[in-house]
Amino acid sequence: MIKVTIDMDKCQHYGQCCFEAPDVFSLDDAGHIVYVAEVADDRRDDVESAADVCPMQAIEIS
Amino acid sequence: MAGVVIIGAGLGGLRVAETLRASGYAGEVTIVGDEIHLPYNRPPLSKEALAGGVEVADLEFRRKAHVDDVTWKLGSPAVTSSIKEGTVTLADGTVLHFDALAVAAGIRPRRLPIPGPQAGRVVLRTAEDARELRAALVPGAKVLIMGAGFIGCEVAATARKVDCEVNIVALDAEPMIRPLGAELGAGMRRRHEANGVNFHLGRTITAFNGTDHVESATLDDGTVLACDIVVEAVGSMANVEWLDGNGLDLSDGLSVDDAMIVEGTTNVVAVGDIARHHNVLFSGPKRRIEHWNMPTETGKRAGQTLAALLAGEEVSQAPFSAMPSFWSDQYSHKIQSFGMPGNATRIEIVSGTPDEACIAEYFDDSGLVGVIGIDKTSELAPYRKLLMERG
Numbered sequence: 001m002i003k004v005t006i007d008m009d010k011c012q013h014y015g016q017c018c019f020e021a022p023d024v025f026s027l028d029d030a031g032h033i034v035y036v037a038e039v040a041d042d043r044r045d046d047v048e049s050a051a052d053v054c055p056m057q058a059i060e061i062s
Numbered sequence: 063m064a065g066v067v068i069i070g071a072g073l074g075g076l077r078v079a080e081t082l083r084a085s086g087y088a089g090e091v092t093i094v095g096d097e098i099h100l101p102y103n104r105p106p107l108s109k110e111a112l113a114g115g116v117e118v119a120d121l122e123f124r125r126k127a128h129v130d131d132v133t134w135k136l137g138s139p140a141v142t143s144s145i146k147e148g149t150v151t152l153a154d155g156t157v158l159h160f161d162a163l164a165v166a167a168g169i170r171p172r173r174l175p176i177p178g179p180q181a182g183r184v185v186l187r188t189a190e191d192a193r194e195l196r197a198a199l200v201p202g203a204k205v206l207i208m209g210a211g212f213i214g215c216e217v218a219a220t221a222r223k224v225d226c227e228v229n230i231v232a233l234d235a236e237p238m239i240r241p242l243g244a245e246l247g248a249g250m251r252r253r254h255e256a257n258g259v260n261f262h263l264g265r266t267i268t269a270f271n272g273t274d275h276v277e278s279a280t281l282d283d284g285t286v287l288a289c290d291i292v293v294e295a296v297g298s299m300a301n302v303e304w305l306d307g308n309g310l311d312l313s314d315g316l317s318v319d320d321a322m323i324v325e326g327t328t329n330v331v332a333v334g335d336i337a338r339h340h341n342v343l344f345s346g347p348k349r350r351i352e353h354w355n356m357p358t359e360t361g362k363r364a365g366q367t368l369a370a371l372l373a374g375e376e377v378s379q380a381p382f383s384a385m386p387s388f389w390s391d392q393y394s395h396k397i398q399s400f401g402m403p404g405n406a407t408r409i410e411i412v413s414g415t416p417d418e419a420c421i422a423e424y425f426d427d428s429g430l431v432g433v434i435g436i437d438k439t440s441e442l443a444p445y446r447k448l449l450m451e452r453g
Contacts, residue, residue, distance in 0.1 A: 014389050014398060015439055016355070019446065031440035048126075052077075052358055055389055057103050057123060 001038045002047060003062045010058035017050035017059060025050055064090065064159040066368055067150055069140045069304070070166030071095025073103070074334030074357030076123055078164045081365020083128040087372055091132040092158055094150070096139035096167075096301075097188055100125070105354060107192040108216035109391055113223055114196060118189035140167070140304040145327055150304070162368050165305070165316060165324065165332040166361065169298035169352065174208070178270025178279075183292045186213055198291040201225040206279055206289035208267060210237035212390050214295040215250065218259050219392040229287050230254075231262045231279070241388070241399060242434060243409040243424070249416025249436065250392065257393055262287070298352065300336040314338055315350045320382040322364035329371065331364040333357060342381035343452045344402050345428055351386050359384035383453050385446060398439050400446045403432030413438065421445075428452075 004024060013033050017025040024047055025035045039047060044061075051059040066082060068075045071093050079091050095101075102121040110116045138154040143163075150158045171185035184195050195217070199205065203226045207214045210232035218228045230237070236247030237254065251261060262281060269280045270292070278288045300315040310326055311317060315336035317325040322337060324330040334357035338348045363382060370377045390397040403409075406424035414420030414436075421441060424432035429452075433445035 012389075012391065012396065013439060014396075015443065016387070018443070027440045027443070029440070051124065053355060055103075055105055055354055057121075060124075 002041060002044055004035060004037055004039060004047060005060040005062075006033060006035060007058045007060065010056045012056050012058075014055055016053045016055060020050035020053055021046040064148060064161045066091050066162045066164060066372070067158050067160035068093045068164040068166055069150060070164075070168055070301075070334070071097065071099070071101055071134065071136060072166060072168050072334070072357065073101060073123065073354075074166035074168070074361045075164065076101040076125070076129070077358050077361025078166060078331070078333060078365045078368070079129050079132050080126050081362045082369050083126075083132075085366055085369030087369040089161075089372065091129075093132055093134050094138070094140055094152060094158070095134070095136045097190075098137040099189060100134065100136070102189065104187070105389075107189065108186055108213050109220055111189070111192050112186075112196050112199065112217065112220045121189070139301075142306075143304055143308065145305075145308045145330055148329075160329075162329040162331070162372060164364060164368065165302070165330065165336065166334050166357070167301035167304070167336060169300055169335045171294060172297045172299050173294060174267075174296060176267055176270060179272045179274055179276050181274055182272070182276035182290065183270070183294060185294050186217060195291070195293065199224050199226055202227065204288050204290045205229070206231065206287055206292045207295060208232070208292065209295035209297070210234055210261070210263065211240075211295060211297070212238060212388070214293070215254065215392055216390060217293050217295065218254060219257070222257050222259060222393075228259045229262060229289070230259060231265050231267055231281060231287070233264065233266055235263055237261070237263075238390075238397075241404045242397070243403070243406065243422065245409065245411065245416045246420070246422055246434060246436065249420070250395075250397070252417060253393060253395060298335070300350070302336060317348055320379055321367040321377050322360055322382075323367060323377070331367055333360040333364045339382055341386075342383045343385065343449065344405065344431060346405065353386050353388045355387050356384065381453075385450060387446075395437055396439055397434065397436050398442055399432060399434045400442060401430070401432030401449045403434050405431050413441070 138152040143150045239247040316332040322331040403424035408425045419437035
């Protein structure tokens with residue numbers, strides 16, 4: 001499993017991650033990011049891409 | 063073994079290196095940076111890092127494990143090169159040999175030749191620039207900003223947060239007018255004015271006054287504005303002079319093909335702010351796009367190209383496709399854009415008004431080319447999807 005964390009002090013809810021891995025990251029009705037904290041290993045490429053495109057570089061993967 | 067030399071240790075250079083390794087290239091990779099820092103994220107420099115409390119180490123990009131073995135040559139820019147010989151010479155005299163070269167050298171702020179004292183005139187591009195400016199942003203300081211683009215406006219918002227007096231002087235009719243258009247630009251101007259910023263639009267600075275340090279600026283209409291510090295945010299220049307003498311057209315960055323290979327070369331790619339490229343999603347001439355997401359988009363493509371080239375495989379010439387996107391934070395407001403709104407010949411505000419949360423659609427002859435939302439981030443996704451379908 002891959003552990004996903006968003007640093008909520010950095011996150012500005014731009015939602016760029018949602019386009020790369022929509023099954024992991026999404027915006028709720030209030031425009032706030034919600035995400036799945038543990039995802040299967042075969043999702044790594046998309047989760048890495050989501051972390052790459054975050055303008056605030058708020059996504060950590062381990 | 064000469065391997066790949068990447069000139070530029072910013073986001074674009076990092077993405078090229080990562081993609082080379084992810085694509086199976088195991089040869090030598092050397093990344094050259096003019097700054098002493100490992101790749102770091104620049105957008106916070108006009109916002110969080112300028113308001114205080116954020117250091118450059120906090121802004122470093124996460125570096126994936128597979129780039130642990132690249133060689134970093136930091137603090138010394140490239141000064142000359144010979145593509146024919148496969149060499150780049152750095153300011154410290156080092157000569158690097160390459161099989162393939164990646165140009166990721168980025169841009170630097172344009173400086174205008176205005177008479178008067180130089181001390182007190184700063185730009186904002188690097189972590190050091192941000193540190194210097196931050197020291198000057200104290201309550202009551204008189205800050206004069208040249209240019210009403212995104213950097214100028216973000217610095218203005220940050221400076222007001224720490225209670226500086228802020229004047230913006232710009233030739234444009236409204237702030238951020240080129241991407242936003244006049245109506246949304248005016249809406250953002252009124253937000254800035256409500257926060258205490260004074261605009262002098264359609265104006266230029268003809269002289270700075272003071273003995274050793276800037277004390278005031280004279281505008282072309284004779285207005286004199288007192289200032290303790292001047293922030294020059296009037297556009298940028300591509301860092302390509304070190305490529306002079308190679309027979310390349312350096313007049314507007316570097317022209318590249320869909321694989322990011324520089325026109326007139328076989329083993330040189332360019333990425334990021336300086337790569338002038340086509341985009342299958344948008345018609346028209348090749349363009350340089352100085353948006354944060356483009357170094358990643360172009361860097362990944364260029365890394366794939368070089369990996370194929372160096373493995374003796376065929377390089378994909380599939381059309382380059384990337385969705386330009388920008389973001390800006392000013393006060394509590396968030397501007398977000400997808401597409402090429404600056405190309406529009408017609409703008410329609412489809413939700414809200416320019417003075418509140420709103421969405422504007424941007425059109426040219428081919429249809430929808432862009433969308434911008436102010437405080438409407440969560441409603442923009444369907445527009446991005448529509449724009450992606452242009453390809």
